[in-house]
Each structure stands twice: as structure tokens, then as C-alpha cells.
Amino acid sequence: MTTLLIKDGFVLTMDEKNTVHVPGWVWIKNDRIGAVGAGKPRADLADCADRVIDATNMAVLPGLVNGHTHLSQTFMRGLADDKGLLDWLKRVVRPIQAKMTPDDMQLASLLGLVENLRCGVTTVIHHHKLTTLPEHVDAAAEAAHLVGLRMLLVRGWRDLGDFCESPETIIEEMTRLHERWHLSADGRITIGFGPKAPWRCSDATMRRTIALARDWGVPTHIHVAETRDEIEMLQKRNGMRHIEWLSTLDALGSDVQLVHCVWVDDAELDLIAASGSTVIHCPVSNMYLASGIAPLHKMFDRCILVALGTDGPASHNSQDFLETLKTAVLLAKVSTGDATILPPADALHMVTTAGARLLGREDLGRIVVGCKADITIINLNTARSMPVHRPESALVYNASGPDVHTVIVDGRILLDAGRVTILDEASLLIECRAAASHLLNRAGATSGEPDALETVRRVTH
Ligand SMILES: [Zn+2]
Structure with missing residues (x-):
């Protein structure tokens, strides 16, 4: 004892x-x-x-519970400034991610986890975008095991557009991950589904994964309504807005976590409230990518549970969760003209008790x-x-x-x-610096070169 x-x-x-x-x-x-x-x-x-x-x-x-991040992006800090979401994804994140090895992934995850730890975070929800090899996602889970933080690892998937996977691959890999990692490390590591965004996911596969998630009793965690462009992309496909689409698939509920919710109308907010879905607010990322401002006041009016996330370091560029908290509070006040919104005690609930609800845990957050x-x-x-x-x-x-x-x-x-206490931080920084430099070289860029991203784009497209 x-x-x-x-x-x-x-x-x-x-x-x-x-x-x-x-x-x-x-x-x-x-x-x-x-x-x-x-x-x-x-x-x-x-x-x-x-x-x-x-x-x-x-x-x-x-x-503290950081409700949304992408740990692979620690190696991309500062490379993606001054771009909107779709440009940022196409020109920076995807080309560099495509060149990451499992060792890079583990080092990037360790770095991100240590930064989260240093910012008071004890639980991260890691949305794992990089799914080229099963070893990539294992590397992120291994990093969480090593550092000792709690992690809900939601594996990203998409079956439409570029870099897509077949539904069979998605289900097989999720099954493998669930069997290998769910409730491992004394229960600190758990697994969930991470559909990328409505416009990247087919109706049929969304239905299948939601059913499987409910069968296993694990959450589904999805980016929704982050930018106006994305709303139009789904509307062109099926005439529906993001939340409306999820509702028609019976893919809303207390087990569903909706990241961003910037461009949601009143009818969609009513659907979120009625379903008990949770919203994860990422204000710094939304400001960095100029995506917009999530209507928190309308969410609070409807008693929607709102937790807080940093989002990945490529759109933040740090993981400073306390800085993110202050930003959330100030943005809520200035965007509504209401100085009384989100007082400190309520703001602290976003990063503690609301975060614990994301994990479905009564014994966390207090x-x-x-x-x-x-x-x-x-x-x-x-x-x-x-x-x-x-x-x-x-x-x-x-x-x-x-x-x-x-x-x-x-x-x-x-x-x-x-x-x-759990690792040699100075050595980790040295290893990460070398690995990030090699990664950029492989991706066709030289760290510090003024037009590095243009170089990445030319080489990889
Ligand atoms: Zn994200």
C-alpha cells in the first residue's frame, strides 16, 4: 500500500x-x-x-481532461501558420503524416503527452489520424502506456475521398485495437471510433461503426461543422447539414462526441440537446484556422455538455490547456457581448467534470x-x-x-x-528534434526554410 x-x-x-x-x-x-x-x-x-x-x-x-488532440502533429508545429483548414490539411498535415514512421509517431506522441502532462492534463483524447500502418496507432498507445497518462484513443477513419480505407479494413483494424488495447494499462487506455468528418464518411460505414461502437460500449468521436466549406461539401452530396446527417443515421447520443460544432444552426443544436451528445470546443484551433466561433451560449441555453480540447499542435501550436481555457472564456464573452457568460467555476467544470463524462467515468473529474x-x-x-x-x-x-x-x-x-519522473525529458527532446528534422527531409522540406511547405507540396503531389 x-x-x-x-x-x-x-x-x-x-x-x-x-x-x-x-x-x-x-x-x-x-x-x-x-x-x-x-x-x-x-x-x-x-x-x-x-x-x-x-x-x-x-x-x-x-x-484536467484534454478532450481533443492529434499527437502526431507535435512534429508539425509552426509549419502550418496562416492557412485555412482545407489548405492546411492538403499542403501540410497529410504530406508530412504520410512520411511518418511508427518510431516518429511514438516520439511525437511522447512529446505531446509530456507537454500535456506539464500543462496539468491527466487524460487526453487522442484522435489518431495517421492510419497507414497498424504500428502507427500502436505507437501512440505505447507512448500513453509509457508516460502513464490516461488516454482515450479514437482511431480516425474515412472511406470517401483520398487516403480512404475500405469498410472491412476499418472494422478489422478497430477490432484488433479493441482486443489489444481497450482497458489496458490498468484501464487507463481505452479505444473508440474516430470518423474524420461527415463529408469523408459514407452512410453505410457510419451505420456499421456506430452499431459496433454501441455493441462494445465505446464512444464515437467525430469532427463536425468546423468550417462552412465542409457544410457545403456534405450538402452537395446529400442535401443535409452535418448534425442533420448524423441524426438520420441514428448517430447522435450520449456516446457521441462532436468536436468543433462551429457552424451549427438552431435546429441542429436542438438535435444535439435532445440526443445528449457532447460537444468538444477547440477555440484556439478555430481561431488559428479562422474557422469561426462555436455558439457556446446557445449550447449552454440548451444544457448541452461542453468539454474543452486543444486540438492538435499543428493548429494551436502548443498543448497549453490552461491557455486554451482562458481563451475559451474570453472568446465566449467577446463574441456574445455578455461579460457574465462562463464564470471561472463553470469554466473549470469544462476541463474536469465534463471531461470525465467523455470517458463515461463517475470516478474521475472530482x-x-x-x-x-x-x-x-x-x-x-x-x-x-x-x-x-x-x-x-x-x-x-x-x-x-x-x-x-x-x-x-x-x-x-x-x-x-x-x-x-517517468522518462528522461532532455533525451526525449534531443531524439524528437533529430526525428522531426529527418521527417521533414523525407517529406521534401528543410526545417527553417522559408518556403518549406511549398517544397513539401511539390514533392508529394
Ligand atoms: Zn481535430
Whole structure:
């Protein structure tokens, strides 16, 4: 048995009453939260703790859930600036992805996971776009296993247009992944379906994969209504908008996660609300690609559950989840002209309890007895955050990734006072730098060359 006591912090439990203990303490026994309280910790617990973390002037909150990313894109940071979605996909992401080896994928995933960890994230939903070889997707899962973060790995698929796969290949590969990885690493790694976007997916295969996902009890996670162009592309095919199409296929529900939802009309929002589907909001990516602004206020009016994602590092360009949270709040206010929308406590629910719902887990996203010991500790004793009058406000408006002090997943300390414990981070950075450079050379570009992307395009098309 291992026990850990966190004491003297601002403990934000994110429970039903939004209880905050100032100061408070959390007692962890193995992989679960054993006790929580206000004031000084119980003497019997303090006396026998294997490890005590002094969280004075720090926030202690449930581990954050990054609802949407593509880890392979860590090697593409900064290569895709100043492009819209379709141009960005065609000229940058696809050509470089096509040249990635499984080793590249593992290194890119490790880098992305370490960055997420450093930003206080304990769970990532990795939408795996790169499906050239089964080994690519295995490499991402292996990286999650190594780092120790929780990962819902949704395998991307498309059976229409370029780089498409046959329905049989998609089902076979999903079956293999499900058998090999689902509920592995003590249950931290789970598998779901990741249809790319409605215009890349046929009706028949969508129906088959939704049925299979429901049979297995796993989620379906899909990009929808990200840009206006994509709406038109589906309408040309079948006359329907994205959510309308999903509804006709019976592909909405509490097991369906809708990423982006920027261009959704009121009737589609009603369908989302009635079905209980979840929306994953990616504001930085939507701004970076100039896709638009998701109508969060209309979602909140309909009690639609909204979680938050960074999206991949090729359209962010980082994985700083706290920066993404602040952006979400500010964008919601300025786009509606309503300064009262998305107050700090509600914003924190987007990245904790709402994120836990994406995984279908009652025992994540809160600091209450019996929940998994996934905990993030953020230093607020900084020039940027002091004095702390309201910890919720300081977390949303002041803190950023580098302030994350300690991260615990399943009771295991993965980031300890700023030091990554599970691997040699300096060596990882050296390996990633070399691998990314070789990758760009293979893709026909030289890192740092001003017109690198044009070179990529010429060589690969
Ligand atoms: Zn995405």
C-alpha cells in the first residue's frame, strides 16, 4: 500500500456544491482518494503518510481532461501558420503524416503527452489520424502506456475521398485495437471510433461503426461543422447539414462526441440537446484556422455538455490547456457581448467534470472519496498570480502551463515539483528534434526554410 498526503492547498473539489477548502488536504491511498478535508489534515493520516506534499499557495484540483488532440502533429508545429483548414490539411498535415514512421509517431506522441502532462492534463483524447500502418496507432498507445497518462484513443477513419480505407479494413483494424488495447494499462487506455468528418464518411460505414461502437460500449468521436466549406461539401452530396446527417443515421447520443460544432444552426443544436451528445470546443484551433466561433451560449441555453480540447499542435501550436481555457472564456464573452457568460467555476467544470463524462467515468473529474487519484497541483505563488483572492479566478485568468507543479495519475506522481519522473525529458527532446528534422527531409522540406511547405507540396503531389 502507498499513501500520499497533499496538505495546505486551495483544494477545489469540483463536487456538486463546488466545495473549495482553503486551506485543505487530500489523502490518497494507492490509486484512489481516501479522504478530503478542510484545515489541517487528520493527525492519524499525516503521521503515516509515505509522502507529504506541501501545497501552500497552490491549487489542488482534479486532473484536467484534454478532450481533443492529434499527437502526431507535435512534429508539425509552426509549419502550418496562416492557412485555412482545407489548405492546411492538403499542403501540410497529410504530406508530412504520410512520411511518418511508427518510431516518429511514438516520439511525437511522447512529446505531446509530456507537454500535456506539464500543462496539468491527466487524460487526453487522442484522435489518431495517421492510419497507414497498424504500428502507427500502436505507437501512440505505447507512448500513453509509457508516460502513464490516461488516454482515450479514437482511431480516425474515412472511406470517401483520398487516403480512404475500405469498410472491412476499418472494422478489422478497430477490432484488433479493441482486443489489444481497450482497458489496458490498468484501464487507463481505452479505444473508440474516430470518423474524420461527415463529408469523408459514407452512410453505410457510419451505420456499421456506430452499431459496433454501441455493441462494445465505446464512444464515437467525430469532427463536425468546423468550417462552412465542409457544410457545403456534405450538402452537395446529400442535401443535409452535418448534425442533420448524423441524426438520420441514428448517430447522435450520449456516446457521441462532436468536436468543433462551429457552424451549427438552431435546429441542429436542438438535435444535439435532445440526443445528449457532447460537444468538444477547440477555440484556439478555430481561431488559428479562422474557422469561426462555436455558439457556446446557445449550447449552454440548451444544457448541452461542453468539454474543452486543444486540438492538435499543428493548429494551436502548443498543448497549453490552461491557455486554451482562458481563451475559451474570453472568446465566449467577446463574441456574445455578455461579460457574465462562463464564470471561472463553470469554466473549470469544462476541463474536469465534463471531461470525465467523455470517458463515461463517475470516478474521475472530482476530488471526492472513492474517486481515482488523478490530481493536478498548480503553483499560484507567482508574480503572475499573487495575491490570490479567488483560486478559481486565478486558475482561469492567471495560471498557465509552466505553473503546473505536480501531476498525479492513478496515485502515481508523473510530474514531481516540475520534474517529469517517468522518462528522461532532455533525451526525449534531443531524439524528437533529430526525428522531426529527418521527417521533414523525407517529406521534401528543410526545417527553417522559408518556403518549406511549398517544397513539401511539390514533392508529394
Ligand atoms: Zn481535430
